[in-house]
Amino acid sequence: MVPKFPRYVRINTLKADVNRVVEILRSEFRDRIYIDRHVPNLLVLPPGTDLHTHTLVKNGELILQDKSSCFSALALAYGSDSSTIIGDSMDACASPGNKTTHLAALLKDTASRSSKSIENRHVPLRLYALDRDSSRVKILRDRVGKLTSETESNVIVESLHADFLNMNPEDERFANLRSILLDPSCSGSGIVSQPDRIGFGYDDTDQRIESLSNFQITALKHAMSFPQVKRIVYSTCSIHDKENENVVATCLEEVNSHGSLWRLVSPISLKSWFRRGKVVSGLTKDQSQCLIRCDARLDDDTNGFFVACFEREEIFNEMKSKYKMEVPRGLSIYDNQFKNKVEINSKSALRTIPCEEDVDDSLISNKTSSKEMDCVKKKAKKIKWKQKQAMQKAERLRRKREADTQNQK
Numbered sequence: 001m002v003p004k005f006p007r008y009v010r011i012n013t014l015k016a017d018v019n020r021v022v023e024i025l026r027s028e029f030r031d032r033i034y035i036d037r038h039v040p041n042l043l044v045l046p047p048g049t050d051l052h053t054h055t056l057v058k059n060g061e062l063i064l065q066d067k068s069s070c071f072s073a074l075a076l077a078y079g080s081d082s083s084t085i086i087g088d089s090m091d092a093c094a095s096p097g098n099k100t101t102h103l104a105a106l107l108k109d110t111a112s113r114s115s116k117s118i119e120n121r122h123v124p125l126r127l128y129a130l131d132r133d134s135s136r137v138k139i140l141r142d143r144v145g146k147l148t149s150e151t152e153s154n155v156i157v158e159s160l161h162a163d164f165l166n167m168n169p170e171d172e173r174f175a176n177l178r179s180i181l182l183d184p185s186c187s188g189s190g191i192v193s194q195p196d197r198i199g200f201g202y203d204d205t206d207q208r209i210e211s212l213s214n215f216q217i218t219a220l221k222h223a224m225s226f227p228q229v230k231r232i233v234y235s236t237c238s239i240h241d242k243e244n245e246n247v248v249a250t251c252l253e254e255v256n257s258h259g260s261l262w263r264l265v266s267p268i269s270l271k272s273w274f275r276r277g278k279v280v281s282g283l284t285k286d287q288s289q290c291l292i293r294c295d296a297r298l299d300d301d302t303n304g305f306f307v308a309c310f311e312r313e314e315i316f317n318e319m320k321s322k323y324k325m326e327v328p329r330g331l332s333i334y335d336n337q338f339k340n341k342v343e344i345n346s347k348s349a350l351r352t353i354p355c356e357e358d359v360d361d362s363l364i365s366n367k368t369s370s371k372e373m374d375c376v377k378k379k380a381k382k383i384k385w386k387q388k389q390a391m392q393k394a395e396r397l398r399r400k401r402e403a404d405t406q407n408q409k
Contacts, residue, residue: 009042012061015149019329088179090130092180093184130167137159
């Protein structure tokens with residue numbers, strides 16, 4: 001069984017008025033709606049809430065997006081507590097577009113504030129969204145078109161059919177490029193919402209993890225080669241050190257030894273997030289504390305994720321960073337009201353224990369009818385069957401990988 005996360009939904013400020021959306025949802029969910037304490041305009045609803053057919057989702061005012069996947073855009077937009085960087089941005093691996101539109105919304109906010117602080121700032125910011133696959137670029141463009149407003153003037157999203165590794169850092173289009181969001185292909189081992197991945201992911205010695213890590217290092221080093229870029233956020237939905245801390249350590253060592261001076265910084269917007277990176281070879285304890293980790297296996301109430309924020313050593317004097325969470329009218333901050341306890345058994349699979357409020361009182365009453373008990377048993381049997389199917393599928397995938405590895409040898 002997978003953990004029962006709360007339902008996270010992000011208010012799309014590129015199209016929607018925050019208070020209007022909140023009022024609509026409060027009329028439907030009453031007091032069962034909260035604001036997340038880390039991500040602006042991210043709402044928290046009870047686990048299992050199905051909003052796929054909701055009008056606000058269909059018209060692009062609400063976006064179904066897991067909490068941890070919001071962290072990378074948030075870190076890029078605000079960075080450390082020493083500076084806010086004003087300039088164009090790039091989402092290097094953008095499809096399907098949730099992170100792109102989230103970043104656009106955050107840049108819209110920083111652009112509007114910076115225009116008041118920087119004299120004669122009238123040129124809109126550009127956000128370049130790249131993907132090398134033609135079918136994925138179509139999905140990206142359709143999604144960006146649906147989720148952005150035609151009247152938006154502060155930020156222009158430009159979707160490009162291009163391979164990031166082939167982009168020339170000296171291209172004139174990127175003269176004002178100041179930040180890059182890099183969320184490359186990864187093992188996806190942190191995503192526990194797919195049962196066949198739970199407890200049966202690749203380990204750090206797997207050949208595929210090694211191949212992915214090499215690609216990630218190449219992509220991050222390429223991002224660091226853009227001379228005009230001041231901030232980079234590298235993220236994955238993996239829990240493997242080799243795709244996360246080891247990539248960071250390798251790139252810092254290799255790139256900084258050739259003259260560039262990149263440093264890890266702790267994102268000011270995630271200052272209160274408690275789970276941090278691991279100390280591995282090449283990273284100090286202080287550096288690991290700058291890294292952000294999420295892990296559903298450790299009861300984080302969101303899928304596994306990793307975020308590293310880099311800034312060049314130069315001092316930025318454009319303006320001081322200002323990050324302040326604003327709570328929409330009539331909402332409280334989420335404080336584990338829907339919390340589920342997650343245990344890990346001997347096979348590292350996850351098991352969810354529901355909170356008391358998720359249990360129907362009639363099912364624990366002495367007066368429970370035999371019909372109700374039969375219903376409970378049928379549900380339990382169905383869950384057990386699904387669990388067994390997921391484990392069998394995972395075992396088949398593991399055997400296939402082993403066979404492929406043997407054939408390659």
